[in-house]
Amino acid sequence: MFQRRSRFGFLERTIADLAEILDHAETAAQSSGNAGLVQQLDPRVKVCGALVLIVAAVSTTHLWMTGAVFLFSLLLIVLSHLSLRLYFKRTWLGVLFFTGLIALPAIVTTPGLVILQVPLLHWAVSKQGLTTAFRLLARAETAATITMLLILTTQWTHVLKSLRYFYLPLLVVTILSMTQRYLFLLLQLTKNLLDARSSRKVGQWSVSQQRELSASVLSVLMSRSLFLSEEVYLAMQSRGFTGEIHLLDDFSFRWRDWLSVVILITVIALLFLIS
Amino acid sequence: MHIPDGYLSPSTCTVMFAGAIPFWYVAIQRLKKVLNARLIPRIALLSALSFVIMMFNVPLPGGTTGHAVGMGILAVLLGPWASMLAISIALAIQALFFGDGGITCFGANCFNMAIAGSLVAYGVYRLISASASLASPRRIVAAALAGYIAINVSAFFASIEFGVQPMLFHHADGSPLYAPYPLYISIPAMMIGHLSFAGIVEAVIAGSLVAYLQKTDIELLRITAPGVSDTEPAIPEAIVINLRPLWLILAALMVLSPLGLLAAGSAWGEWSAEDLKNPEIRKQITIASRNMAPPENPPTGLEMLSSFWTAPMPDYAPSIVKSPQLGYLLSALFGTGVILLLWFLFSWLLERIVSVSLRTPKS
Numbered sequence: 001m002f003q004r005r006s007r008f009g010f011l012e013r014t015i016a017d018l019a020e021i022l023d024h025a026e027t028a029a030q031s032s033g034n035a036g037l038v039q040q041l042d043p044r045v046k047v048c049g050a051l052v053l054i055v056a057a058v059s060t061t062h063l064w065m066t067g068a069v070f071l072f073s074l075l076l077i078v079l080s081h082l083s084l085r086l087y088f089k090r091t092w093l094g095v096l097f098f099t100g101l102i103a104l105p106a107i108v109t110t111p112g113l114v115i116l117q118v119p120l121l122h123w124a125v126s127k128q129g130l131t132t133a134f135r136l137l138a139r140a141e142t143a144a145t146i147t148m149l150l151i152l153t154t155q156w157t158h159v160l161k162s163l164r165y166f167y168l169p170l171l172v173v174t175i176l177s178m179t180q181r182y183l184f185l186l187l188q189l190t191k192n193l194l195d196a197r198s199s200r201k202v203g204q205w206s207v208s209q210q211r212e213l214s215a216s217v218l219s220v221l222m223s224r225s226l227f228l229s230e231e232v233y234l235a236m237q238s239r240g241f242t243g244e245i246h247l248l249d250d251f252s253f254r255w256r257d258w259l260s261v262v263i264l265i266t267v268i269a270l271l272f273l274i275s
Numbered sequence: 276m277h278i279p280d281g282y283l284s285p286s287t288c289t290v291m292f293a294g295a296i297p298f299w300y301v302a303i304q305r306l307k308k309v310l311n312a313r314l315i316p317r318i319a320l321l322s323a324l325s326f327v328i329m330m331f332n333v334p335l336p337g338g339t340t341g342h343a344v345g346m347g348i349l350a351v352l353l354g355p356w357a358s359m360l361a362i363s364i365a366l367a368i369q370a371l372f373f374g375d376g377g378i379t380c381f382g383a384n385c386f387n388m389a390i391a392g393s394l395v396a397y398g399v400y401r402l403i404s405a406s407a408s409l410a411s412p413r414r415i416v417a418a419a420l421a422g423y424i425a426i427n428v429s430a431f432f433a434s435i436e437f438g439v440q441p442m443l444f445h446h447a448d449g450s451p452l453y454a455p456y457p458l459y460i461s462i463p464a465m466m467i468g469h470l471s472f473a474g475i476v477e478a479v480i481a482g483s484l485v486a487y488l489q490k491t492d493i494e495l496l497r498i499t500a501p502g503v504s505d506t507e508p509a510i511p512e513a514i515v516i517n518l519r520p521l522w523l524i525l526a527a528l529m530v531l532s533p534l535g536l537l538a539a540g541s542a543w544g545e546w547s548a549e550d551l552k553n554p555e556i557r558k559q560i561t562i563a564s565r566n567m568a569p570p571e572n573p574p575t576g577l578e579m580l581s582s583f584w585t586a587p588m589p590d591y592a593p594s595i596v597k598s599p600q601l602g603y604l605l606s607a608l609f610g611t612g613v614i615l616l617l618w619f620l621f622s623w624l625l626e627r628i629v630s631v632s633l634r635t636p637k638s
Contacts, residue, residue, distance in 0.1 A: 017330060021373065028372070051378065058379055059285040061452055091374065099279065106455035112448065128450035136455065139281025147280075147374045156372055169303055171315075172360070178319035179326075179364050180372075186323045190330075211479070218480060219487040221327060222348070225320040226495065232316035241312055 011198050011205070011213070018191040024090065025184065031152045036080030038149065042257040043158040044165050049264050050150040056268050057142040063135055065271050070142040072267060073149055080153050091148050092141060099140040103133035156180060162251065182228065189224060193217050276344075276426075276433050276469075277369065278384055280377030282454045283436055284444045291436070292382030298390045299363065302356040314357070321349055322361040326368060328480060343473070344429070346392035347400070347422025347481025354499055355397035362389035387432040396425035396481075397499065406503055409496045410489050419482030426477040427469050434458075434465035525611065532607040533600040548573040 032039060038046065057069040077087060108118070112128030150159070160177045164170065197213060205213075283291075306314070328345035345365075349358040363385045369375040376384045403417035438458030441451035456464065488495050497503075550556045551573040561568045596602045 014330070021330070024373070054280055054378055055285065058281050061446060095279075099281075103455070106451075109460070110450060110455055112450065128446075128448055129455075131446070131448070132450045132452075132455045135450075135452065136281060140279050143280030143377060143379070144374050147371075147378060151372055151374070159371060171303060171306065172364070175315060175319045175322065175360070176364050176367060178316060179322040180368055182320055183323040183326055183368065186320075186327050190327055215479070215483040215487075218328065219484060221324060222484055222487070223491065225324045226317070226492070229316040229320040230313075232320070233313045236312055236316070 011194055011201070011210070015191060015194050015198060018187055018194070022184070022187060022191070025156075027086070028151050028156065031080075031082055032155050034081045034153075036082070036153065038076055038080040038153040040256060041153075041260055042251055042253055043154050043162040044251060045257045045260055046150055046154050047159060047162050047166070049260070050146050052264060052268060053146045054143045056271065057146070058139055060271075063131075063138060065274075066135070066138045066142050068271055070138070070145060073142065073145045076149055077145075080149070082149075082152055087145070087148065091144050095141050095144045096137070099137050103136045106133045106136070158251075165251075178232070182232075185228070186221060186225065190217065190221060193220060276384075276388065276430055276465075276473075277366075277376030278380040278387075278433060278436070280379050282377070282440075283380050283383055284440060284453050285379065287436060287440070287443075287453075288379045288382060291380075291386050295382045295386045295390055298359060299385075302360050305356045306360065318353065318357055318361045318364075321352060322364040322368075325349055325362055325365040329365065329369070343422070343477040343480045344388050344392060344426060345480065346388060346396045346425045346429070347418055347477055348484045350393050350396035350421060350425070351400055351418050351481070351485060351499055352495060355393045358393040358397070359385075359389045362393060383433075383436055387429040387436075391432055392425045392429045395428045396421040399424050400499065404500065408503055409493050409500060414489070414496065414500075415482045415486045418485040419478040422477035422481030423474040427466070427474050430465045430469035430473070431462070434461045437461040437465070529604065529607040529611060533603040548578045 041049075053069055053073065057066045060066060077084065107125050107129040108123040110126050110129035110132050112126035114124040115127050115130070116125040117123070118125065157177065157180075160173060160180060163176070164173050194217065197217075306318075325345035328343050328348075344362065346358065346362060349361055352358075353361060366376060366384050366389060367381065370378050370381050370384070398421075400417045400421035403420055404411075404414045407413040407417075435458070437454040437456060438461035440454040441457050444452040446452055454461070485496070550560070551569055557569060596605060
């Protein structure tokens with residue numbers, strides 16, 4: 001027990017998390033360049049479409065409709081040449097674990113028609129409880145699937161740029177893009193710091209030593225962030241930044257974008273009409 | 276605390292968006308007014324730092340996870356308005372690119388963590404630090420408490436949003452349509468973890484980073500402390516308090532504590548379920564309540580919750596002690612001892628935070 005805890009301590013877990021997040025970004029960058037169906041669409045259509053599908057999946061009271069949106073997303077995943085295995089590992093399993101853990105007690109705490117008694121514990125499982133838990137899980141899985149579809153099929157810079165068309169202030173889009181750009185630098189820096197400490201680690205660390213390490217790592221990160229912000233400011237000035245922000249708007253609507261908008265509206269309208 | 280899609284109803288999400296928009300609007304307007312080019316990369320980089328801080332995830336009981344958000348340190352470094360923008364941007368990147376926190380719940384997540392969190396953190400920090408010098412240890416305590424209170428306020432808002440769902444949105448068969456737990460479950464489920472753990476993580480991070488800045492770049496603390504000096508003035512001798520008389524007064528009060536036995540009956544409003552059943556005590560309650568008789572039976576909620584927790588020393592009388600006077604005295608000693616112990620523990624923790632933060636960071 002003790003060995004297991006020390007093998008997967010704070011340091012190793014954080015390094016693994018950081019590696020996973022960097023790997024996730026790299027996978028997204030690669031898959032957004034694939035020649036799939038959704039990758040070919042205009043980012044504005046994708047952002048808007050994702051939002052419409054998520055709202056449809058979340059707002060309906062019919063489980064079958066959430067299921068239909070999920071199946072439609074599955075079809076898009078296949079047509080975009082995305083790996084279902086990757087989806088299972090990165091999205092579905094994670095949501096199943098997290099939401100499942102939260103939804104599970106609802107099976108016995110929701111009052112209603114009792115359909116089962118848990119042996120030994122004598123807890124009553126109600127039909128309403130089961131429906132509630134399943135509905136929550138279905139919605140969370142569907143919404144996460146659509147969000148991942150957007151992320152894996154669109155360059156992140158394009159997602160941010162397309163937000164400008166939804167009347168987001170230019171200042172916010174600029175800060176958002178800058179954050180996204182430097183975030184990976186900070187993540188890589190954090191990983192390097194922790195890797196460096198991990199490679200010099202001998203024996204077990206006490207809890208206070210781990211706390212000391214997190215405090216010092218965060219202090220270094222804050223220092224570097226502030227230093228970097230000054231450097232970026234100087235770089236902006238040296239390039240003649242006068243306070244005017246300009247974005248390159250190179251998106252153009254093509255026939256397939258119009259077609260996809262029509263298909264999406266038809267699918268959603270049909271689902272709502274049937275329901 | 277990041278609420279995923281599907282947990283809140285679309286109408287709740289709309290209300291939360293509507294609640295967040297005026298704050299975002301004011302924040303952007305204020306930023307434009309004081310905008311200098313230096314502030315843009317600073318907000319962006321601190322937003323990225325907030326993202327990294329949020330990655331230090333700690334599992335909590337009850338199926339949720341606890342993590343610091345960085346609202347304490349960001350409010351200290353940027354002020355409330357820029358801080359709410361920076362945290363909102365970090366949350367947007369998490370929701371859009373990493374699927375952490377829902378897109379439809381983005382307004383709610385921002386309202387809880389970025390808006391309420393930043394405003395509370397800034398308010399608490401300014402209130403406690405007051406006019407203390409930039410190098411004062413009081414600023415460390417102020418930042419730590421600001422982080423602790425802010426993250427708990429955020430968690431409380433989230434628990435309310437969860438808890439109202441089954442009340443407002445349910446199917447015809449009675450099954451909840453969104454988050455299934457009512458307020459009496461959602462509030463303790465969220466708050467226990469945040470009060471006991473996530474709050475401490477946030478406090479430690481905010482306190483440590485302010486202590487570190489005091490050593491390395493104290494000028495950064497001036498943004499949220501205008502017009503105060505850099506160094507702590509020497510404490511005049513007259514202010515140093517001699518604690519001996521206070522200890523003597525405390526000891527005397529403990530010895531005199533059995534005087535409480537002279538007061539007859541229960542304090543008004545502190546009746547137990549048994550008191551409400553006892554005809555003699557019911558008479559006393561009626562007289563004390565200006566002839567308004569209490570209900571025939573004790574309220575069911577009171578009866579149910581009264582058996583939830585049994586105090587180890589009910590009525591200030593440990594079961595092993597027969598004399599009520601001695602019981603009172605022992606209870607006073609025990610209670611004072613626990614308070615002093617907690618205070619020493621808090622001081623020791625604070626000292627540890629400061630000593631850890633003041634060490635040279637290792638890379």
